[in-house]
Amino acid sequence: MSDDLRARVQSVLPGIRSDLEDLVRIESVSADPERAGEVQRSAEAVKALFDAEGFTSEIVSADGGAPAVIAHKAGPAGAPTVLLYAHHDVQPENDHADWDSPPFEPTERGDRLYARGAADDKAGIAAHLGAVRVFGDDLPVNVVMFIEGEEEVGSETLPALLAEHHESLRADVIVIADSGNWDIGVPALTTSLRGLVRMDIEVRTLTHAVHSGMWGGLVPDSLMALSRVIASLHDDEGNVAIKGLHAGPAADVEYPEDRLRAESGAAPGIDWIGSGSAVERLWTKPALSITGLDAPKVAGASNTLVPAARARISMRIAPGDTAENAVARLVEHLEAHTPWGATLTHTVVDTGEATQIDATGPAYDAARSAFTEAWDGTEPIDMGVGGSIPFIAEFLDAFPQASVLVTGVEDPDTRAHGANEGLHLAEFERVVLAETLLLAKLGAE
Incomplete structure (x- = not known):
């Protein structure tokens, strides 16, 4: 079966690539209100692609959110139902000068196709399209495309969409194509993701600015106090020092030092922070960064004590923890470590729950078998992700009986969200083959 499907995948790939390139040319940047029309055009293009494959589809939205596409195509009577998820919106391309080719004109260089969305996540759409195109009107399973x-x-309106279209989206297996693989030639199934808490804090020590010479040495300035608060958030090794946060073990996966340094962009000579294995620190332990500061610039700074200073805290929470617990523990820590009677206020910007997936059962057995075949005998690893995809928790909550598989087309050098985002074309072929094999195996159970 796999040899026949492999040949059929290769026969549809040129058309799939052409469809992907057409999608990439649509500037569906959801963060840009001026390109809302492009997001709508992207949804219409996606709908047309699945209509051409015999799906019954509709463009939907909820609570004023961006357009999504839901499409259905029936397989044999009594076959399981598989929901295939991807997203058609993309990140802003930012400065075009940072790109080696126009960001919305797909360009092949070497073994990659470069463009915004070429990987994240229009290649996810293309992978789903390729898998169903291989089978034509003989799908082995019922397919729901979302x-x-x-x-x-x-994904602010995703909960409303899932609630409004719950019965239409109900499935036995959900395949979320928005993650990646461990390396070129090494597939992976994502089984855990950290959650997120972003919080803005303000430390105030004065009602107004005063002369630093007249009052320095007696009155604390807000930058001094904020620096103390920030310094308290990590211990001397660089571990997050907030009590009551969850941490756990990670898979026994080696992350070579040279690869860590190349992929992280670490400056020469920098030491790693924290304790435990590299993948524990990246996947299953909390992390905390200061991603913004509001304070006077050095250029033009006057000799005054600054009355108030602000910082944005970005904290990743480990699988097994909750955003509610993390917010409470962070606030407790901040209040306990605010020095000299300064006033600290906080505002939660947003949160996202961590995810831990039970990667056992027939659907995962089928996926591991499919991936191993597609990658010519290389078995997939169970991979964690240090970043957050909160909507996965929404699917787990909405469909607790479904097996949720998190896959994807990315690799360590995809550069999603950055300049020169690129899709590794040979890996993409393996992704399409793996999903094709997966649908076949699920239909044969």
Whole structure:
């Protein structure tokens, strides 16, 4: 079966690539209100692609959110139902000068296809399209296609969409194509993702600015106090020092030092922070960064004590923890470590739940078998992701009986969200083959 499907995948790939390139040319940047029309055009293009494959489809939205596409195509009577998820919106391309080719004109260089969305996540759509195109009108399973339009801006209306279309989206297996593989030639199934808490804090020590010479040495300035608060958030090794946060073990996966340094962009000579294995620190332990500061610039700074200073905290929470617990523990820590009677206020910007997937059962057995065949005998690893995809928890909550498989087309050098985002074309072929094999195996159970 796999040899026949492999040949059929290769026969549809040129058309799939052409369809992907057409999608990439649509500037569906959901974060840009001026390109809302492009997001709508992208949804219409996706709908047309699945209509051409014999799906019954519709463009939907909820609570004023971006357009999503839901499409259905029946397989044999009594076959399981598989929901295939991807998203058609993309990140802003930012400065075009940082790109080696126009960001919305797909360009092949070497073994990659470069463009915004070429990987994240229009290649996910293309992978789903390729798998169903291989089978034509002889799908081995019932297929529900769900292509979201606002993942890159936080999927705010996804819960409403899932509630409104719950019966239409109900499935036995859900395949979420928005993650990646461990390396070129090494597939992976994502089984855990950290959650997110973003919080803005303000430390105030004065009602107004005063002369630093007249009052320095007696009155604390807000930058001093904020620096103390920030310094308290990590211990001397660089571990997050907030009590009551969850941490757990990670898979026994080696992350070579040279690869870590190449992929992280670490400056020469920098030491790693924290304790435990590299993948524990990246996947299953909390992390905390300061991603923004509001304070006077050095240029033009006057000799005054600054009355108030602000910082944005971005904290990743480990699988097994909750955003509610993390917010409470963070606030407790901040209040306990605010020095000299300064006033600290906080505002939660947003949160996202961590995810831990039970990667056992027939659907995962079928996926591992399919991936191993597609990658010519290389078995997939169970991979964690340090970043957050909160909508996965929404699917787990909405469909607790379904097996949720998190897959994807990305690799360590995809550069999703950055300049020169690129899709590794040979890996993409394996992704399409793996999903094709997966549908076949699920239909044969």
